[in-house]
Amino acid sequence: MKPVRRALAELQESVRIALGALVGNRLRSALTTLGIVIGVTTVIAIVAIIQGLNRSFEQQVQVLGTNTLYVDKWKYLNLEGDWWIYRNRQPIGVRELKAILRESQVAVAAAPSAWIRARVDRLDKELTSVSVNGTSGDYLAANGGGVREGRFLVESDVDLARPSVVLGYDIADQLFPGQPAPAVVGQKVLVAGHPFSVVGLLERRGKFLGQSLDNLVLIPYTTFQRYFGARRSISIAVAAPPGRLGELEDELTSILRRVRRVPPGKPDDFTLNKQDQLLKVYQGLTTALYGVVLGVGLITLVVGGIGIMNIMMVSVHERTREIGVRRALGARRSTILAQFLVESAVVAALGGAIGTALGLGTAQLIALASPLAAAVTWQAVALGLGFSAATGLIFGSWPAWRAANLDPVEALRYE
Amino acid sequence: MTPDGALLSLDGITRLYQVGSEVVRALDGVSFDVQRGEWLAVVGQSGSGKSTLMNIIGCLDTPSGGVYRVNGHDVRGLADDALADLRNHEIGFVFQTFQLLPRSTALANVELPLIYRGLPRRERRLRAEAALRSVGLADRMHHRPNELSGGQRQRVAIARALVGEPSLLLADEPTGNLDSATGEEIIRLFGELHARGHTLLLVTHEPRLAARCPRAIRLMDGRIVADGPGREVAAFGTAPVVTA
Numbered sequence: 044m045k046p047v048r049r050a051l052a053e054l055q056e057s058v059r060i061a062l063g064a065l066v067g068n069r070l071r072s073a074l075t076t077l078g079i080v081i082g083v084t085t086v087i088a089i090v091a092i093i094q095g096l097n098r099s100f101e102q103q104v105q106v107l108g109t110n111t112l113y114v115d116k117w118k119y120l121n122l123e124g125d126w127w128i129y130r131n132r133q134p135i136g137v138r139e140l141k142a143i144l145r146e147s148q149v150a151v152a153a154a155p156s157a158w159i160r161a162r163v164d165r166l167d168k169e170l171t172s173v174s175v176n177g178t179s180g181d182y183l184a185a186n187g188g189g190v191r192e193g194r195f196l197v198e199s200d201v202d203l204a205r206p207s208v209v210l211g212y213d214i215a216d217q218l219f220p221g222q223p224a225p226a227v228v229g230q231k232v233l234v235a236g237h238p239f240s241v242v243g244l245l246e247r248r249g250k251f252l253g254q255s256l257d258n259l260v261l262i263p264y265t266t267f268q269r270y271f272g273a274r275r276s277i278s279i280a281v282a283a284p285p286g287r288l289g290e291l292e293d294e295l296t297s298i299l300r301r302v303r304r305v306p307p308g309k310p311d312d313f314t315l316n317k318q319d320q321l322l323k324v325y326q327g328l329t330t331a332l333y334g335v336v337l338g339v340g341l342i343t344l345v346v347g348g349i350g351i352m353n354i355m356m357v358s359v360h361e362r363t364r365e366i367g368v369r370r371a372l373g374a375r376r377s378t379i380l381a382q383f384l385v386e387s388a389v390v391a392a393l394g395g396a397i398g399t400a401l402g403l404g405t406a407q408l409i410a411l412a413s414p415l416a417a418a419v420t421w422q423a424v425a426l427g428l429g430f431s432a433a434t435g436l437i438f439g440s441w442p443a444w445r446a447a448n449l450d451p452v453e454a455l456r457y458e
Numbered sequence: 459m460t461p462d463g464a465l466l467s468l469d470g471i472t473r474l475y476q477v478g479s480e481v482v483r484a485l486d487g488v489s490f491d492v493q494r495g496e497w498l499a500v501v502g503q504s505g506s507g508k509s510t511l512m513n514i515i516g517c518l519d520t521p522s523g524g525v526y527r528v529n530g531h532d533v534r535g536l537a538d539d540a541l542a543d544l545r546n547h548e549i550g551f552v553f554q555t556f557q558l559l560p561r562s563t564a565l566a567n568v569e570l571p572l573i574y575r576g577l578p579r580r581e582r583r584l585r586a587e588a589a590l591r592s593v594g595l596a597d598r599m600h601h602r603p604n605e606l607s608g609g610q611r612q613r614v615a616i617a618r619a620l621v622g623e624p625s626l627l628l629a630d631e632p633t634g635n636l637d638s639a640t641g642e643e644i645i646r647l648f649g650e651l652h653a654r655g656h657t658l659l660l661v662t663h664e665p666r667l668a669a670r671c672p673r674a675i676r677l678m679d680g681r682i683v684a685d686g687p688g689r690e691v692a693a694f695g696t697a698p699v700v701t702a
Contacts, residue, residue: 049576056573063561368557371518372618373546373574375539451518455553 053378061386078350079394082343083427087402089336090423093329095416100325104318110288111185113316114279120324132312134276142302143281149291150281152184155264157277161235163260165218173214174259175234177267185280192224193243196263204265208239212247212257237270344430348438355387355442366446367454380447387439388432395431399424464491465625465657470524473510484510486680497652499660499668499688502677512661516628517545529625546574550619552629556611558603564590564614565599571622589621609640627658645670665692
């Protein structure tokens, strides 16, 4: 018990001395910790924002629906540089859509999506760069969302290639400012110069990655092909019942390979994209960002650590006689070592605590003043405190070692 | 514990220093014993080797040759930690410039050796209070050094030296930084401690102080040139009692 009690008593004494030294040299302590404070503040603020973004991204991906597969020519966010494989593929077309609708047992909905940016206007109101989406009645079932007024596209719209249009929330709002929703249904608008009649209005969906999901108009894909061409590749959103996404993936693969006549042994010439692919790519990006932030944080901590080492050297120098006295009174080398290590760790951890608080505060301010989100996690706090205390220990160890190895006779004689 | 019961036993102690290419003999074959309850002074001019001797007696330094025993412990070959523990248990240091920790109260200063001994807080507190009372500072326990007079500071330092109940109180020029009245006060305190049975060893260059001690040893060039009653040894050059 005695060694343990001794160690505890010495630790207590060390903390007391460290705090005493901090209070005794307020300005010096403040300047010393400043480096650590700045470093930790930066890292914590950035980490809080990245984590906030991650969280809101995950929530938004949930909104988009995780039970849907997207049949595409291109792979989402393909960063591997083999773009020519995708470029040379045959486009995805109505043939594939019809095959899925005809043969799939698992799919609950399959909606095509041909896409272009075009001008939409009405009287003197003109909106450029509106997302025009050629789709079918299955759109809502496959992609989520709902109709707040009128109706959605129906089979006859598609079959007859009618000039029917369903307006996204923002488009309706901008083309018909101040008009009640029921009054909008039935009115005419021009999509890329062609007259369309409004059959329905969509509910508001909000934003995904800062982009509005309400800045679009939906028309029958047959109408789309008439006006914008039938040769462009489309995307087909296919929804699975909850928990059966894997099954759907297998089924679609076999249907599409057959329809597109992919010989056995050859790779697929289409891609089944998933929302969580986006999530993975996104997380990959933020992981890289984390690496950069940690690198920057590490550099600032090293700079802060050198400051601590410097000041601890001064402290050891100033207290040479005190060290001699303590050694004369029976302090072992390890006691002196621990005393100075505790002191530098306390200085650094204090800087870390201040930096953590400032960093979280900064992140909250940024979150309030910008569209960025911020999340406070215990990991960020632990990271800030842990890293700074470790910095104190690492950079305090050389001065502490010097203190511990002073010759007591020399130290006592030191003027 | 030693066969002859001496508290300190020095036998042929030498201490060599390497200064550049030259070897300096700070101590050159010093032998003497100190019995329990003795009060003696080590006197000598600066450079006589008395500081070196004090460091060796205080277990801050180890001799280059010879045998030194404290309370039966042979310090030869002791590791640094063992020396630290020996100092903590056997030696109470009193320094010329008091060497109190400026930011700590008298009580905290006196507790320090007990922290290094690993005593529980309550016991430390009780013993430190008792030590301060025994040097007449019962009403100054919570003062910091800068709130105390020189004499009071030295009393705190003496309480700190006594608190661990060491075998030996080792004082280095304990009156060197005090005016003569205060110095006298401290010497009287040493007299009291001696009367209570403590063993005291004073290192000083002041013959006046040595003259007050029952026994004194005079060093010169690292050798003992006189060992006898304080008054006689202090009287420089007058018929010193040379040791064998």
